[in-house]
Amino acid sequence: MDLAVEGLGHRYGGTEVLRDISLEIPAGRILCVVGPSGCGKSTLLRMIGGLERPSAGRVVQIGEAPATSLNPLTFVFQDFALLPWRSVAGNVSLVLEDNALPRARRDAIIADVLARTRLSDFAHALPRQLSGGMKQRVAIARALAVDPAVLLMDEPLSALDAQTRELLMEDLIGLWSRTPFTAIYVTHNLAEAVRLGHRIAVLSRRPGQVREVVEIDMPLADRQAGDPELEAVQARLWDLMRDEARAADAELLDG
Numbered sequence: 001m002d003l004a005v006e007g008l009g010h011r012y013g014g015t016e017v018l019r020d021i022s023l024e025i026p027a028g029r030i031l032c033v034v035g036p037s038g039c040g041k042s043t044l045l046r047m048i049g050g051l052e053r054p055s056a057g058r059v060v061q062i063g064e065a066p067a068t069s070l071n072p073l074t075f076v077f078q079d080f081a082l083l084p085w086r087s088v089a090g091n092v093s094l095v096l097e098d099n100a101l102p103r104a105r106r107d108a109i110i111a112d113v114l115a116r117t118r119l120s121d122f123a124h125a126l127p128r129q130l131s132g133g134m135k136q137r138v139a140i141a142r143a144l145a146v147d148p149a150v151l152l153m154d155e156p157l158s159a160l161d162a163q164t165r166e167l168l169m170e171d172l173i174g175l176w177s178r179t180p181f182t183a184i185y186v187t188h189n190l191a192e193a194v195r196l197g198h199r200i201a202v203l204s205r206r207p208g209q210v211r212e213v214v215e216i217d218m219p220l221a222d223r224q225a226g227d228p229e230l231e232a233v234q235a236r237l238w239d240l241m242r243d244e245a246r247a248a249d250a251e252l253l254d255g
């Protein structure tokens with residue numbers, strides 16, 4: 001299933017947050033959305049996921065979600081949102097329990113997503129026993145369990161330290177390389193965007209508008225930290241964002 005955002009705009013009361021956003025998200029690709037603080041990245045993701053209705057424009061699903069998809073548009077948040085009293089397997093199971101799946105099918109899905117996120121040995125652990133990186137892997141496993149057509153990821157690595165972020169990025173690249181998924185990945189981190197994005201949409205400061213969509217052809221599996229080609233793209237993205245970020249920063253201080 002492809003997604004398209006067409007002329008999307010949004011206001012909260014008198015404040016215009018997003019203006020005339022049009023984007024295409026082809027199946028099997030990762031679109032990163034970057035932009036200065038407060039430009040409306042999370043708002044855009046919530047609109048795409050149907051959590052809020054835009055004041056203008058629309059989000060179009062093109063084609064069908066997989067028949068096995070229990071939740072076509074599935075979020076992964078920064079704060080993991082795990083239930084502390086449930087084990088790793090129990091947290092993943094949670095999203096399957098509202099569906100009338102045979103027990104064996106549910107167990108097979110849990111085993112599959114834990115294997116894909118390298119968590120099989122931790123199935124019975126509780127969240128408090130896990131590092132931040134592992135908690136986010138559980139959240140990703142839980143999202144994958146419903147076989148989403150599109151993963152909506154809002155700053156998923158922001159709560160993690162730099163080394164854990166790097167490990168998780170490698171995990172996400174491995175996961176995508178083995179079984180490509182479709183994702184919209186919101187981040188303020190340009191290094192993450194150039195590692196994970198097939199396309200990177202740069203938003204202006206509020207009201208967020210698409211300043212440019214940058215494409216990166218290099219296969220994800222070939223994208224190493226510090227690659228000169230990626231660093232050049234990152235520098236270009238920063239050129240696009242620098243003035244916007246300064247202005248947004250000054251605005252926050254004034255406000």
Ligand SMILES: Nc1ncnc2c1ncn2[C@@H]1O[C@H](COP(=O)(O)OP(=O)(O)OP(=O)(O)O)[C@@H](O)[C@H]1O
Nearest residue numbers: 012017035036037038039040041042043044188206
């Ligand atoms: N429910 C709401 N009601 C009113 N204003 C809101 C609401 N949600 C967000 N906003 C405002 O809309 C603007 C965009 O917020 P949003 O969180 O989408 O930006 P962002 O780009 O994700 O920011 P950041 O990078 O800081 O996370 C901000 O000025 C925010 O204060």
